[in-house]
Amino acid sequence: ADCRYTCHQECRSLIQLDCRRPGQWQSQLSPESTLLPACSQNVTQTVEEEKPEPPTVQEIKQKIEKYNAKVTNCLLMKLNDDGTYTGFIKVHLKLRRPVTVPAGIRPQSIYDALKEVNLAEMTDKRTSFYLPLDAIKQLHISSTTTVSEVIQGLLKKFMVVDNPQKFALFKEMRKDGQVLFQKLPLTEYPLYLRLLAGPDTDVLSFVLKENETGEVEWDAFSIPELQNFLMILDKEEKEKIQQVHRKYERFKQRLQQTLKEARGKPG
Secondary structure, three states: OOOOOOOOHHHHHHOOOOOOOOOOOOOOOOHHHHOOOHHHOOOOOOOOOOOOOOOOHHHHHHHHHHHHHHOOOOOOOEEOOOOOEEEEEEEEEOOOOOEEEEOOOOOOOHHHHHOOOOHHHHOOOEEEEOOOOOEEEEEEEEOOOOHHHHHHHHHHHOOOOOOHHHEEEEEEEEEOOEEEEEEOOOOOOHHHHHHHHOOOOOOOEEEEEEOOOOOOOHHHOOHHHHHHHHHHHHHHHHHHHHHHHHHHHHHHHHHHHHHHHHOOOOO
C-alpha cells in the first residue's frame, strides 16, 4: 500500500521487502502490509483451458455419414457397435536419411501379416538404404489408433528396424497458398483428424518425417548407422566444396574474359 509493490497472490510467501526510505517510512514493512488490498490486487491466476467434450456416438455417426458422402473411392469409414470406427489414412513418407532394414530378407507376404510374423527378427544382418521420396502408404486403422501406433505400423510394414523415436508424424495443411506442417503428439488419433477434415487430402494429409525437434538422441543409433551418417556428411561436404570451386571458377573465367576484351581499350 505504501511502496506500491505488486506481486502474484501465490508469490506472497516468497517475498522479502525492506521499504525503509530516509525521510519517509521509518519502520520495516512486512510483505503482507505492502500488498494491495484483496479487491485491487494485481493477481495472475492460472486458468485451466477447458477441453472440448468428446463427441457422442450420434455426433460421430453424423460426421461419418457426412464424410462418406464426400468419398470418391471405396475408402469409407465404418461405425462399430461399440462406438469406435475404422477407416483409411494415407501417409506420405518424406525421409531424407537412410533407414536400416534386415539384409537378405524377402518382402512381407499377406500370410506374414496375418500371422504377425516379424521378418526383421530372423537375421542380425543390417543394411541401410533410402526409401523412395514421397512414397505413399495407405493404412486401415481404428479411431483408437494413436500416432505412436501408426509410426510403429509403418516401420513394421517396411521392415525398418530403426528406433521409432527417430520419426514423427506431421499433419500437412494448405492455407493461403502456403504449406504448413504441425508435429502431432504421440497420443493423438489420426483417424479422428481425418474425419474432421474430410477425405480431401488437399485440406489435410499426413507425413512421416525425421524427428528433428530438440537434441539428437545419438544413443538410439547403432554403430553402423553412425558410421553411415559420417559417410553421408563426408559426401555432402565434398559436394559443397565442389560447388564453391565451380562457382568461383566460373567467376574467374568471366573476369579473365572481361580483362581480355578490355585490353587495348582506353580507361
